[in-house]
Amino acid sequence: xxxxxxxxxxxxxxxxxxxxxxxxxxxxxxxxDEIAKEGGAGITxxxxxxxxxxxxxxxxxxxLDELFAPDADGKYTALDRLTLTPAAALGSCRxxxxxAGAVGEAEIMDRLFAIFAKYDIRYFFxxxxxxxxxxxxxxxxxxxxxxxxxxxxGVPKTIDNDLVGTDHTPGFGxxxxxxxxxxxxxxxxxxxxxxxxVTIVEIMGRDAGWLTASAALGxxxxxxxxxxxxxxxxxxxxxQFFADIRKALARHPNxxxxxxxxxxxxDGTLVGEGTQxxxxxxxxxxxxxxxxxxxxxxxxxxxGCKVRSIELNLPxxxxxxxxxxxxxxxxxxxxxxxxxxxxxxxxxxxMTIQRVSSEPYAFEIGHEDIFKIANQTKCxxxxxINEEGNHVTDECLRYLLPLIRxxxxxxxxxxxxxxxxxx
Amino acid sequence: xxxxxxxxxxxxxxxxxxxxxxxxxxxxxxxxDEIAKEGGAGITxxxxxxxxxxxxxxxxxxxLDELFAPDADGKYTALDRLTLTPAAALGSCRxxxxxAGAVGEAEIMDRLFAIFAKYDIRYFFxxxxxxxxxxxxxxxxxxxxxxxxxxxxGVPKTIDNDLVGTDHTPGFGxxxxxxxxxxxxxxxxxxxxxxxxVTIVEIMGRDAGWLTASAALGxxxxxxxxxxxxxxxxxxxxxQFFADIRKALARHPNxxxxxxxxxxxxDGTLVGEGTQxxxxxxxxxxxxxxxxxxxxxxxxxxxGCKVRSIELNLPxxxxxxxxxxxxxxxxxxxxxxxxxxxxxxxxxxxMTIQRVSSEPYAFEIGHEDIFKIANQTKCxxxxxINEEGNHVTDECLRYLLPLIRxxxxxxxxxxxxxxxxxx
Numbered sequence: 001x002x003x004x005x006x007x008x009x010x011x012x013x014x015x016x017x018x019x020x021x022x023x024x025x026x027x028x029x030x031x032x033d034e035i036a037k038e039g040g041a042g043i044t045x046x047x048x049x050x051x052x053x054x055x056x057x058x059x060x061x062x063x064l065d066e067l068f069a070p071d072a073d074g075k076y077t078a079l080d081r082l083t084l085t086p087a088a089a090l091g092s093c094r095x096x097x098x099x100a101g102a103v104g105e106a107e108i109m110d111r112l113f114a115i116f117a118k119y120d121i122r123y124f125f126x127x128x129x130x131x132x133x134x135x136x137x138x139x140x141x142x143x144x145x146x147x148x149x150x151x152x153x154g155v156p157k158t159i160d161n162d163l164v165g166t167d168h169t170p171g172f173g174x175x176x177x178x179x180x181x182x183x184x185x186x187x188x189x190x191x192x193x194x195x196x197x198v199t200i201v202e203i204m205g206r207d208a209g210w211l212t213a214s215a216a217l218g219x220x221x222x223x224x225x226x227x228x229x230x231x232x233x234x235x236x237x238x239x240q241f242f243a244d245i246r247k248a249l250a251r252h253p254n255x256x257x258x259x260x261x262x263x264x265x266x267d268g269t270l271v272g273e274g275t276q277x278x279x280x281x282x283x284x285x286x287x288x289x290x291x292x293x294x295x296x297x298x299x300x301x302x303x304g305c306k307v308r309s310i311e312l313n314l315p316x317x318x319x320x321x322x323x324x325x326x327x328x329x330x331x332x333x334x335x336x337x338x339x340x341x342x343x344x345x346x347x348x349x350x351m352t353i354q355r356v357s358s359e360p361y362a363f364e365i366g367h368e369d370i371f372k373i374a375n376q377t378k379c380x381x382x383x384x385i386n387e388e389g390n391h392v393t394d395e396c397l398r399y400l401l402p403l404i405r406x407x408x409x410x411x412x413x414x415x416x417x418x419x420x421x422x423x
Numbered sequence: 424x425x426x427x428x429x430x431x432x433x434x435x436x437x438x439x440x441x442x443x444x445x446x447x448x449x450x451x452x453x454x455x456d457e458i459a460k461e462g463g464a465g466i467t468x469x470x471x472x473x474x475x476x477x478x479x480x481x482x483x484x485x486x487l488d489e490l491f492a493p494d495a496d497g498k499y500t501a502l503d504r505l506t507l508t509p510a511a512a513l514g515s516c517r518x519x520x521x522x523a524g525a526v527g528e529a530e531i532m533d534r535l536f537a538i539f540a541k542y543d544i545r546y547f548f549x550x551x552x553x554x555x556x557x558x559x560x561x562x563x564x565x566x567x568x569x570x571x572x573x574x575x576x577g578v579p580k581t582i583d584n585d586l587v588g589t590d591h592t593p594g595f596g597x598x599x600x601x602x603x604x605x606x607x608x609x610x611x612x613x614x615x616x617x618x619x620x621v622t623i624v625e626i627m628g629r630d631a632g633w634l635t636a637s638a639a640l641g642x643x644x645x646x647x648x649x650x651x652x653x654x655x656x657x658x659x660x661x662x663q664f665f666a667d668i669r670k671a672l673a674r675h676p677n678x679x680x681x682x683x684x685x686x687x688x689x690d691g692t693l694v695g696e697g698t699q700x701x702x703x704x705x706x707x708x709x710x711x712x713x714x715x716x717x718x719x720x721x722x723x724x725x726x727g728c729k730v731r732s733i734e735l736n737l738p739x740x741x742x743x744x745x746x747x748x749x750x751x752x753x754x755x756x757x758x759x760x761x762x763x764x765x766x767x768x769x770x771x772x773x774m775t776i777q778r779v780s781s782e783p784y785a786f787e788i789g790h791e792d793i794f795k796i797a798n799q800t801k802c803x804x805x806x807x808i809n810e811e812g813n814h815v816t817d818e819c820l821r822y823l824l825p826l827i828r829x830x831x832x833x834x835x836x837x838x839x840x841x842x843x844x845x846x
């Protein structure tokens with residue numbers, strides 16, 4: 001394979017994670033290695049697009065190999081700080097490129113490729129989830145169509161772990177660890193009183209229950225886990241739910257339940273739509289209270305005991321202070337290997353993590369045809385959910401456990417973590 | 424002062440914190456030191472009451488000097504694990520002892536003192552917040568009344584930092600650190616998009632705004648903080664709030680606001696009562712949506728931009744994975760010194776922390792007459808809040824900063840923290 005000479009560009013897209021900057025760090029390290037090579041190196045400069053393709057279309061670009069050049073003493077202080085900075089340091093976007101043949105496709109895509117040509121961009125790295133892989137597929141396809149030589153690589157990240165073609169996604173392990181640890185702390189907190197009480201913890205995941213399943217990881221470690229776990233992969237029945245809660249309350253006073261934000265009833269209505277509560281605000285808007293809050297109100301009305309709901313909300317995806325060392329290690333490797341693969345000739349592929357074994361855990365970095373990956377969702381398989389649909393199996397937890405192992409802490413100054421912030 | 428010989432008992436009460444077991448650890452260490460003394464030692468055994476005075480009245484008691492005896496090799500493994508276990512390891516209660524002269528006072532208090540006599544209890548340590556100091560005062564007063572020789576000590580803990588007589592309370596620094604760090608992470612997360620959006624973060628504190636003020640600590644460290652901070656010490660005006668938000672949105676697209684759960688309008692209605700939304704659920708119950716959610720709905724209706732609310736909820740008081748080293752150090756010292764003080768003759772006092780200087784920070788442990796402390800609330804003083812009532816002053820942040828300094832991490836096994844759990 002002939003070496004393709006020119007510049008590279010990297011962007012971040014979709015929802016933030018605590019590890020997306022570790023992946024970016026990996027891409028920067030890989031590119032700096034290439035740039036440092038004597039003669040014959042593929043990459044001259046690494047650009048960063050601010051706010052993904054949205055910013056790229058406005059030529060909102062920074063020069064990353066200059067921003068992250070080593071210090072005078074050869075240390076990579078800025079890059080080390082970037083690694084554990086949560087949320088996309090380059091900014092993100094939710095832009096979807098137009099489909100092939102759609103109205104306005106040529107205008108936007110020609111604009112994009114004119115910018116590629118202007119900056120002599122021959123390597124395109126896009127870090128993101130499902131929608132971002134769609135962008136990668138479209139850029140790949142258009143490059144082939146117009147015959148512009150560029151290597152286009154998808155670099156996965158998503159806390160949702162719902163991408164196909166990879167054992168799991170960078171960013172998932174850290175979110176899963178935050179959820180598993182926080183669940184243990186909530187279990188300690190709710191255990192202190194003797195009054196019967198139900199605590200409902202709402203966890204992210206609209207279509208896939210991977211994060212909610214992680215709330216049960218204590219089973220394999222401390223033996224203590226939430227009483228009940230409900231994933232969006234199974235239709236939700238309020239009747240069954242009340243029966244499950246009553247059974248749990250008969251066993252002990254402090255019942256803790258983990259629910260996915262995306263729970264749906266058999267008729268397709270979202271549990272969080274609040275249709276059971278029927279609440280409407282003063283302005284006539286339907287009250288979207290969220291799954292946890294809706295179930296809190298339902299339990300209060302049906303069972304009448306003390307009940308509280310907790311929405312883990314943004315912290316579960318941006319808690320850079322509590323990351324999985326395994327996840328950060330893999331995120332760095334996935335980013336670095338994306339550059340190595342692209343320079344060696346790979347294109348139109350998404351980087352993947354292949355599990356070699358679970359105990360002891362071992363992985364390999366690979367890549368997979370982007371057109372086999374984009375716009376699909378990997379859900380929790382049937383054998384990972386118990387028969388009653390109210391908990392996860394040991395097999396599920398054995399899959400999850402290696403991904404949350406190990407701790408890595410950011411540097412602190414005056415009690416607060418040191419983040420790298422783009423000016 | 425004559426040495427008082429007999430047994431000691433310790434209990435935990437009120438809401439959990441991430442440091443309440445560090446204080447318990449301090450009491451246990453202090454008692455073990457006394458027990459180990461050759462001849463003349465005041466304390467023979469240290470008992471623990473399960474679920475505070477509630478459990479004590481049922482004689483639900485454990486022997487702590489046996490549970491936390493050193494290992495064969497002289498190491499205190501269990502005690503070290505207890506230190507960073509969040510939430511009251513002995514269980515808690517919300518029981519208020521009857522007031523002097525109230526109906527049923529004699530029955531309950533005589534029962535309590537009969538249990539003291541049965542177990543030869545001569546030292547009573549009660550770790551808790553405002554209500555718990557009320558218990559300490561009542562036990563002290565009744566002991567004097569019936570002439571039962573016992574030394575009664577209040578050992579403060581509360582994330583709310585609202586006890587008088589002490590510069591701050593054990594447990595506050597760790598909750599403040601969790602809030603300050605999480606706020607930095609939320610600021611990173613919300614900064615990734617360019618669409619105008621308001622994020623409202625609801626923080627604990629019904630009467631005192633100390634925790635909400637801590638959300639602004641980034642100002643002194645990274646220079647980045649929430650745009651607006653509202654404490655319950657000032658009456659809340661929706662009109663002013665909307666004007667503040669509009670001004671902030673004119674400056675930049677991602678506006679972040681910290682609000683206390685206890686915000687009240689000038690007419691005394693709670694902002695979180697949801698009266699502005701007027702929502703009622705299907706069962707006719709008034710919808711208590713919480714302060715953050717109520718303000719989210721209000722901003723959506725009034726300004727119409729993207730808006731999200733985040734309730735930090737239980738994790739802010741039980742996040743043992745992210746504690747302030749300064750807070751843990753002080754919590755241990757307060758517990759240990761309570762035993763030293765009691766054995767040396769002190770009684771009817773609450774342990775206190777006195778600030779010797781802020782920069783460099785230095786403290787001393789003291790104690791104060793419990794009758795001067797119980798049933799009072801220390802609010803954020805006027806000079807700590809800006810004139811507009813929508814932020815905190817530098818002076819406030821300089822008071823807070825030393826309390827969140829330093830990190831201390833629990834031991835982990837298989838990705839999860841090792842907690843000490845009472846069987």
